[in-house]
Amino acid sequence: AQKITQTQPGMFVQEKEAVTLDCTYDTSDQSYGLFWYKQPSSGEMIFLIYQGSYDEQNATEGRYSLNFQKARKSANLVISASQLGDSAMYFCAAAEADGGSQGNLIFGKGTKLSVKP
Amino acid sequence: EAQVTQNPRYLITVTGKKLTVTCSQNMNHEYMSWYRQDPGLGLRQIYYSMNVEVTDKGDVPEGYKVSRKEKRNFPLILESPSPNQTSLYFCASSNGLAGLSTGELFFGEGSRLTVL
Numbered sequence: 001a002q003k004i005t006q007t008q009p010g011m012f013v014q015e016k017e018a019v020t021l022d023c024t025y026d027t028s029d030q031s032y033g034l035f036w037y038k039q040p041s042s043g044e045m046i047f048l049i050y051q052g053s054y055d056e057q058n059a060t061e062g063r064y065s066l067n068f069q070k071a072r073k074s075a076n077l078v079i080s081a082s083q084l085g086d087s088a089m090y091f092c093a094a095a096e097a098d099g100g101s102q103g104n105l106i107f108g109k110g111t112k113l114s115v116k117p
Numbered sequence: 118e119a120q121v122t123q124n125p126r127y128l129i130t131v132t133g134k135k136l137t138v139t140c141s142q143n144m145n146h147e148y149m150s151w152y153r154q155d156p157g158l159g160l161r162q163i164y165y166s167m168n169v170e171v172t173d174k175g176d177v178p179e180g181y182k183v184s185r186k187e188k189r190n191f192p193l194i195l196e197s198p199s200p201n202q203t204s205l206y207f208c209a210s211s212n213g214l215a216g217l218s219t220g221e222l223f224f225g226e227g228s229r230l231t232v233l
Contacts, residue, residue: 006159035222045207045224091159104175105150105222109159 002027004092004108012114013082020067021077021111023092029053032096034075036066039089039110048090051075079113087115119144123208123225130198131233138193138228140208146223148211149191150175151183153204154227160207166191198232205229 003026013019025034036048051059051066059066067076075094079086092108121142130136142149150165152175162175166185180202182194191210195202208225 004159009157043205043227045209045222047222050221093160104162104165104173106162106176107152107160109157 002032002094002096002104002106004094004106006092006108006111008111009109010112010114012116013079013086015084015115015117016081018078018080019082019113021079021090021092021113023075023077023108025073025075025092025094027073027094027096029096032094034066034068035093035095036064036075036077037091037093037107038086039091040085041088045091049077082115084115084117087113089113119223121208121210121223121225123206123228125228126226127229129231129233132199133197136195136198136230138195138206138208138230140191140193140225141189142191142208142210142223143189144210144212144223145188146210146212147188149185150209150222151181151191151193152207152209153177153202154207155204163193163206195230198230200232203230203232 005024032053034051038046049059049061049064049066051068058068063080065078089110089112091110095105124139147168151163152160154160161177163181164183166172206228209222211222
């Protein structure tokens with residue numbers, strides 16, 4: 001079974017600095033996808049970035065990049081040049097592409113990021 | 118506008134009174150799913166559906182039922198709600214495995230349910 005671990009319940013970062021949010025995953029499948037979502041205080045879930053298990057290059061989307069280290073089963077989110085609007089809850093998630101658990105998207109417990117002015 | 122619509126957004130009910138939270142998407146998505154979000158636990162999958170008439174249990178299905186009679190609708194049914202089902206519920210949809218595997222999961226705005 002999959003498991004997602006986010007070890008940082010909360011983090012602070014100074015505005016304009018970069019921050020890394022940690023995520024490790026545990027899956028026995030060879031084919032899987034890794035995602036990050038943002039949940040602002042308003043409650044909606046916003047998709048940020050995706051990394052496929054066979055993608056050799058780290059995914060990037062604007063100020064977001066995913067530091068994918070397959071051997072370490074690590075999928076850390078890096079936010080560059082933090083902005084006050086980045087203050088939110090961030091969830092790491094994974095979905096297996098093969099086998100009977102297709103469609104079972106597993107989320108971590110989240111990291112609350114606070115950006116200080 | 119592409120969206121996932123949940124109703125009601127807020128509900129306070131009493132133990133044992135059956136309720137249904139509706140979810141509808143207008144994107145012709147094959148995949149739909151329900152999650153509950155609780156403080157310190159993140160989002161946990163309740164049920165998901167890969168297509169019409171196909172549903173599967175997620176990680177926390179106890180106390181819930183779902184149905185997928187039409188592609189656009191995926192209601193969540195609490196036959197006999199209990200206080201431990203007080204939570205924030207999210208419905209989500211995706212364009213099948215292709216969409217899910219690329220993370221393009223569209224979420225509804227959430228339904229906050231309180232069971233007294």
